[in-house]
Amino acid sequence: MRADVFLVDHGHASTRSQAQRLIASGVEWRLTPLAPWKKVVKNGDDIPVGAELKLLDDAEVKFISRGGLKLEGALAATGVNVQGLRCLDVGQSTGGFTDCLLKHGAAQVIGVDVGQGQLHDSLRADVRVICVEGVNARSMTAEILQDACEEVISERWEEEEDNDTLPQAPYAWMRNGGEISEDYDDSNDAKDTDIEAFKAERAAKAKAREEGCVPTERRRKEAYADVDTTPAFDFVTGDVSFISLTLVLPAVVRLLKPHGQLLMLVKPQFELQPGQVGKGGIVRDPALYQEVKQRVCDCLVELGLQVKGWMDSAIEGGDGNHEFFVHAVQGASIKNLDEPLPDQPAAPAAKRVSRTVLRELKRIDVIDDEEDGYNVPGPARPKRKNAK
Numbered sequence: 001m002r003a004d005v006f007l008v009d010h011g012h013a014s015t016r017s018q019a020q021r022l023i024a025s026g027v028e029w030r031l032t033p034l035a036p037w038k039k040v041v042k043n044g045d046d047i048p049v050g051a052e053l054k055l056l057d058d059a060e061v062k063f064i065s066r067g068g069l070k071l072e073g074a075l076a077a078t079g080v081n082v083q084g085l086r087c088l089d090v091g092q093s094t095g096g097f098t099d100c101l102l103k104h105g106a107a108q109v110i111g112v113d114v115g116q117g118q119l120h121d122s123l124r125a126d127v128r129v130i131c132v133e134g135v136n137a138r139s140m141t142a143e144i145l146q147d148a149c150e151e152v153i154s155e156r157w158e159e160e161e162d163n164d165t166l167p168q169a170p171y172a173w174m175r176n177g178g179e180i181s182e183d184y185d186d187s188n189d190a191k192d193t194d195i196e197a198f199k200a201e202r203a204a205k206a207k208a209r210e211e212g213c214v215p216t217e218r219r220r221k222e223a224y225a226d227v228d229t230t231p232a233f234d235f236v237t238g239d240v241s242f243i244s245l246t247l248v249l250p251a252v253v254r255l256l257k258p259h260g261q262l263l264m265l266v267k268p269q270f271e272l273q274p275g276q277v278g279k280g281g282i283v284r285d286p287a288l289y290q291e292v293k294q295r296v297c298d299c300l301v302e303l304g305l306q307v308k309g310w311m312d313s314a315i316e317g318g319d320g321n322h323e324f325f326v327h328a329v330q331g332a333s334i335k336n337l338d339e340p341l342p343d344q345p346a347a348p349a350a351k352r353v354s355r356t357v358l359r360e361l362k363r364i365d366v367i368d369d370e371e372d373g374y375n376v377p378g379p380a381r382p383k384r385k386n387a388k
Contacts, residue, residue, distance in 0.1 A: 001046065001047055001048075001049060002043065002044050002045070002046070002047075003019075003023055003027065003040045003042070003043055003044065003045045003046070003047050004016045004019040004020050004023060004043040004044075005019075006047040006051075006053075007019035007022060007023070007027070007053070010053065012053060012055065012061065013060075013061055014061075014064055014065075014120055014122075015065070015094070018060055018061065018065065018066075019043075020043050021060045021066065022055060022057075022058070022060050022061065023040050023042075023043055025055075025056060025057035025060060026039070026055070026056030026057055027039070027040040027053065027054070027055055027056065028040065028053070028054045028056065029047050029051040029052060029053050029054070030051065030052050031048060031050070031051055031052070033052075037054060063096050063099040063100050063103070064094055064095045064096050064098075064099040064120045064122070064123065065093070065094045065095065065096030065099075065120075066096060066315065066318070067093070067094075067096025067097050067100075067239055067265075068096040068097065068099050068100035068103075069096075069100075069314060069315055070096070070097075070239075070265060070313050070314055070315055070323070070325075071096070071097045071100045071101070071237060071263070071265075072100050072104070072314070073313065073314025073315070074263055074265075074311065074313070074314070074325040074327070075100075075104065075263070077309075077311050077314075077325070078263065078308070078309055078311070078325075078327045080235070080261055080263060080327070081104075081105075082101055082104050082105060082106045082234075082235050083104065083105035083106070084105060084106075084107050085106055085107060085233075085234035085235045086106075086107055086108045086110075086228065086230075086232075086233050086234050086235075087101050087106045087108065087109045087110070087233060087234065087235045087236070087237065088109075088110050088111075088112070088233040088235070088236045088237070088238075088252070088255055088256075089101065089109050089110070089111040089112070089237055089238060090111075090112055090137045090236065090237070090238030090239075090240060090248065090252055090264075091112070091113055091137070091238045091239045091240040091241065092111030092112060092113045092118075092119060092131060093113055093115070093118050093119070093239070094118050094119060094120050095111070095118075095119045095120045095123040095129075096239075097237055097238070097239060098111050098119075098123055098129060099120075099123060101235075101237070102123075102126070102128060102129070106128075106235075107128065108128050108129075108130075108227075108228065109128065109129050109130075110129075110130045110132065110145070110149060110229075110233075111129065111130070111131050111132065112132045112135050112137050112140065112145070113131075113132070113133055113135070114133075114134065114135065114136050114137070115133065115134075116133045116134055117133070118133075119131045119133075127223050127224060127227065130149050130152055130153060130227070130229070131152065132145065132148045132149060132152060135148055137238075137240065137248050137251060137252060138243065138247050138248050138251055138341075139251065139341060140251050140252075140255075141251070141254075141341070142231035142232075142254065142255060143231075145231045145255065146229050146230070146231045149229040149231075150218065150220075150229055151218070153220055153221055153224035153227060153229070154218040154219055154220050154221060154224075155218075155219055155220075155221055156216040156217070156218060157216055157217050157218075157219050158209075158216055231255050232255060232256075232257050233255055233256055233257060233260060234257055234260050234261070235260060235261050235262075235263070236252055236253070236255065236256050236260065236261075236262045236263075236264075237262070237263045237264060237265075238252070238264050238265065239264075239265040239267075240265075240267075240270075241267065241270060242270060243270060244270055244271050245264060245266060245270075245271065245296055245299070245326075246271070246295060246296065246299040247342075249264075249299055249300065249303060250303060250336075250341055250342055251341055253300075253303045253304070253305060253330065253334075254334055254336070254337055256330045256334070257330065258330055258331065258332050258333060258334065259329060259330055259331075259332065260329070260330045261327070261328075261329055261330075262300075262305065262326075262327070262328045262329070262330070263325055263326070263327050264325065264326055265313065265323060265324075265325055266292065266293075266296055266323065266324040266325065266326055267317060267321060267323055268283040268288060268289060268292045268321065268322065268323070268324070269281050269282070269283050269319075269321050271292040271295060271296065272288060272291070272292065276288055280319070280320075281319060281321070282319065282320055282321055283321055283322070286322075289322070289324070292324075293310055293324070293326075296326055297310065297326065300326070300328045303335055303336070304330070304331045304333075304334065304335030304336070305328040305329060305330055305331065306328060306329050306331065307326065307327070307328045308327045308328060308329055309325075309326070309327040310324060310325075310326055310327070311324065311325050311327070312324055312325075313325060
């Protein structure tokens, strides 16, 4: 079995990428207690089923991903204690930061990511974690976040039909051979229009059910009955890619409680202009780091936070970039809370569709592929158009 697959299948690593980093750090195996240890040289090296494994450096498996090691280093450097805090993890991804927060005693972590299906299953199943997917932190408001959280921890139930208020049909007394008496009161009998309206309503519900758009109500899952989804946090952290922190922070800091703490990973390659980033997306000029620091810190100050520290990440980024953490504290009041978020960039203009494509689309509209004879080759193929 491939070495990296062996490590995942036997629980030594949560992902193959993590397994490959473990192999790079040193992995040995042996078949029997008396056999000599053999070093795994490559990810594709074969390890026999049933072999005993030894990790020479298990730091990589301390958390779900190496992001946990980055945040742990920053927590240690700043002295921030997250014990018992409600935390927001921006750019949650596979959950390295979330895992670190939980293992350091956080009471709850709400994670936000624009992607889908990345969070590790073990964290997704933890009731202390709420994973909000498909939400762009740049345009996230407190209302959007709380509604998204409720959607995650709830189930959709179809509205129950109220059979206790069925309209009483006129002459219902005639069913089963009933007879009218002089004291019969028909004041509660429904009119024919009421009956028809009720039938139409039931028919509409049946049709909506078939089409999958029947009205539903949201009910919390039992395990989350007492979970707090208030969009106000004691601690905010995050690791975002392909966007500058200065575009994300205006929305994020509004969710931080007064005097709450913020500890964000800073990736210089996403804070600089394309011309300042070297080949392979690597920032090679150390002088640019000061420019990145100034830009991020100025943004935080303008948003009403006090910058407490700027430090190197404990480990490099996966692509080899030098990364940093910025530590800041929210003021006694939240600045710009009632102001709209900065405008979003305009959507890119639609690309011009070539005439060839338009002709093909028109051809598809007027020709019925299913008509007999359409696919007959040569002169025998009839030319037919759909009736308009």
